[in-house]
Amino acid sequence: MTEPLTVGFVLDGLVALLLVGLVFRLLRTRHLFEAIMLYVAYGLTLALAWVRLGAPDIALAEAALGAGVTGALFLNAWHRMAVRAGADERLPMESDP
Amino acid sequence: MSVELMVNGLTVVLLVIGCFFFLAGTVGLLRFPDLYCRLHALTKADALGLGFVTAGVALQLGAWHEILLLAALWLLVLSAAATVCHILASEALAQGVEPIQAGAGRAGSMDSEVDASSAEDGSEGGDGARARRGVSP
Amino acid sequence: MTAFLLGVAIFLLANVAAGLVRVIRGPTQADRVVAAQLFGTTGVAILLVLSVAMDARPLRDVALIFALLAVVISVAFVKRGWVRAPGQPSRAEPSLPREEP
Known part of the structure; x- marks a missing residue:
């Protein structure tokens, strides 16, 4: 009985590490599109964390609203910003490191 | 069992x-x-x-x-x-993202959708992309 | 059996973490979307395995939502998000109103 608990602990630790790493990279990056995709991945990982915490209904809401709808809205807003930046060429949206 | x-x-x-x-x-x-x-x-x-x-x-x-x-x-x-x-x-x-052809080496720039001018210059199969662009409505 | 299932979940989660590299240094936007798509599918697999390991039936509903979500992101990207380079033709794309600066 103690072995599944240990494996579950490793899984929880990996989820937590992934969350912290994702947020760190998301806050540090200067590339806007990469930040949106990292946000979507963060929503998925956070839903996994809710599942591991025993709250599948919150995981459902997080996956559907937090990652899905918000990610699509971010993509829409990013497209408008990029089109506007391409119109007057002041903001280079694609500044790959 | x-x-x-x-x-x-x-x-x-x-x-x-x-x-x-x-x-x-x-x-x-x-x-x-x-x-x-x-x-x-x-x-x-x-x-x-x-x-x-x-x-x-x-x-x-x-x-x-x-x-x-x-x-x-x-x-x-x-x-x-x-x-x-x-x-x-x-x-x-x-949109003209070049697929890598067999035997063509490293044809096609990966950033071709990001920077159109560099894709035009850098890709060896540029006319293929141009023909495809002409086809697309 | 539970330990094995949780081990499978750990392995799949490690796959997700490795796929992050493609999101971070994917040269084009489409590469990042492809990586996010793989996240969604791997998340579905993780949830299915966890639903047996934790003996929780609602996790399969969460897996269903995960399966829908990656499609929403990808279709939104293709329809609205893919920004054309200045020289490229815009195919089947209504021109957005460009505001005067």
């Missing part, structure tokens, strides 16, 4: 095969040189990896309607993966 052991062993085998396909998909995503090759790797992981994992999980369930739900889930992911792969590839092709 023996039947249960057999079902568990079959589940283990199916899950290991599914994990292998997911590993192949991830390695392909990281190592393949092109968007189209990466789409290929992604679709393999979507269809086969999730299919084997779903089969392995379905063996552990008792009720038939839950197995039916899993089958519907797999069919949904299968059709969605095929559709998404198709629209991504066709849109990339319509």
Whole structure:
């Protein structure tokens, strides 16, 4: 009985590490599109964390609203910003490191 | 007892095969040189990896309607993966992202959609992209 | 059996973490979307395995939502998000109103 608990602990630790790493990279990056995709991945990982915490209904809401709808809205807003930046060429949206 | 052991062993085998396909998909995503090759790797992981994992999980369930739900889930992911792969590839092709041709070396710049001028200069098969651009309405 | 299932979940989660590299240094936007798509599928597999390991039936509904979500992101990207380079033709794309600066 103690072995599944240990494996579950490793899984929880990996989820937590992934969350912290994702947020760190998301806050540090200067590339806007990469930040949106990292946000979507963060929503998925956070839903996994809710599942591991025993709250599948919150995981459902997080996956559907937090990652899905918000990610699509971010993509829409990013497209408008990029089109506007391409119109007057002041903001280079694609500044790959 | 023996039947249960057999079902568990079959589940283990199916899950290991599914994990292998997911590993192949991830390695392909990281190592393949092109968007189209990466789409290929992604679709393999979507269809086969999730299919084997779903089969392995379905063996552990008792009720038939839950197995039916899993089958519907797999069919949904299968059709969605095929559709998404198709629209991504066709849109990339319509925008002049060059596929890497066999024997052509490193033809086609990876950043061709980001920077049009460098893609025009850097790609050796530029007229192919131009012809395709002329075709697209 | 539970330990094995959780081990499978750990392996799949490690796959997700490795796929992050493609999101971070994917040269084009489409590569990042492809990586996010793989996240969605691997998340579905993780949830299915966890639903057996934790003996929780609602996790399969969460897996269904995960399966829908990756499609929403990818279709939104293709329809609205893919920004054309200045020289590229815009195919079947209504021109957005460009505001005067």
